[in-house]
Amino acid sequence: MPGATHFEEGAEEYDSARPPYPQALWDRLRMLGLLESGLTALDLGAGSGQATGPLLAAGMRVTAIEPGRRLATLLEAAHPAPRVIASRAEGVELPAGRFDLAVAATSVHWLDLDIMLPKISTTLAPNGRFAVWRNVFGDADAPQTPFRSRVAGIVAARHAPERPGPPAEDLAAMTEALTARGLFVVxxxxxxxxxxxLDAAAIGRLFRTFSDWSPAEVEQAVAAVKHLGGSVIEHYSSWLLVLAPTRRR
Structure with a gap:
């Protein structure tokens, strides 16, 4: 099973292929008072800046941590303002009480929660919050399209072991994992x-960024799009969790 550094192999493709987070998610953060000019934010597993950019656009002061050096370089080129730390978050010393908002945007499943949850709780300022969200590439509640039937068949035929830990896209499982230690409440x-x-080329670019998809499986997905007419409508979803540290409740 590839690790988080899988994304280094195709950093430029990852940067261009991953779709942005929905505007409604950012609107929700703003309504909750977490997306305001002058606040400080810690972006964990920042990638090439899919969350860093909107945080900066809101006027926030951002520290971005990204273990992949190529991705970190892309982030710095696109967004010169934040402090970028090219390291695994587990090894970074985080000052106490520094950040108004800690963010894990489609990255929390790569974090060692035994290490990171205490660190995040400590580094949050008074009234600070931990926001965790992700895009789910395949909305389980949407009607199954012919392409999604093909995708399900590809996944069912694979023999690779599943990624350890709670299912990354499962909101209930991630909620339990993030609150089980008693450090945070939802x-x-x-x-x-x-x-x-998405057309066949876009499906190829996007699916190559998925760490649990092999090159042969990606080619099967691309072939399915071509067989279905050259483009498909993908139904995706996103979820957002905002957590408060229990130490201040």
């Missing part, structure tokens, strides 16, 4: 549904 939860039209 303050707000929201979900968003959206669609995107």
């Amino acid at each position: 303050e707000d939860v929201s979900t968003y549904r959206w669609t995107v039209d």
Whole structure:
């Protein structure tokens, strides 16, 4: 099973292929008072800046931690303002009481929660919050399309072991994992549904960024799109968890 550094192999493709987070998610963070000019944010597993960019656009002061050096370089090129630390978050010393918001955007499943949850709780400022969200590439509640039937068949035929830990896309499983140690409680939860039209080339670029998809499986997905007419409408969803440290409750 590839690790988080899988993304280093195709950093430029990852940067261009991953779709942005829905605007409604950012609107929710703003409504909760977490996306305000002058606040400090810690972006954990920042990638090439899919969350860092909007945080900066809101006027926040951002520290971004990204273990992949090529991704960190892309982040710095696109967004010169944040402090970028090219390291695994587990090895970074985080000052106490520094950040108003800690963010893990489609990255929390790569973090060692035994190490990171205490560190995040400590580094949050008074009234600070931990926001965890991700895009789910395949909305289980949407009608199954012919392409999604093909994808399900590809996944069912694989023999690779599943990634350890809670299912990364499962909101309930991740909620339990993030609150089981008693350091955080859920303050707000929201979900968003959206669609995107992708041709065969775009499916190839996107699916190559998935760490649990082999090159042969990606080619099968690309072939399925071509067989289905050259483009498909993908039904995706996103979820957002906002957690409060229990030490201040």
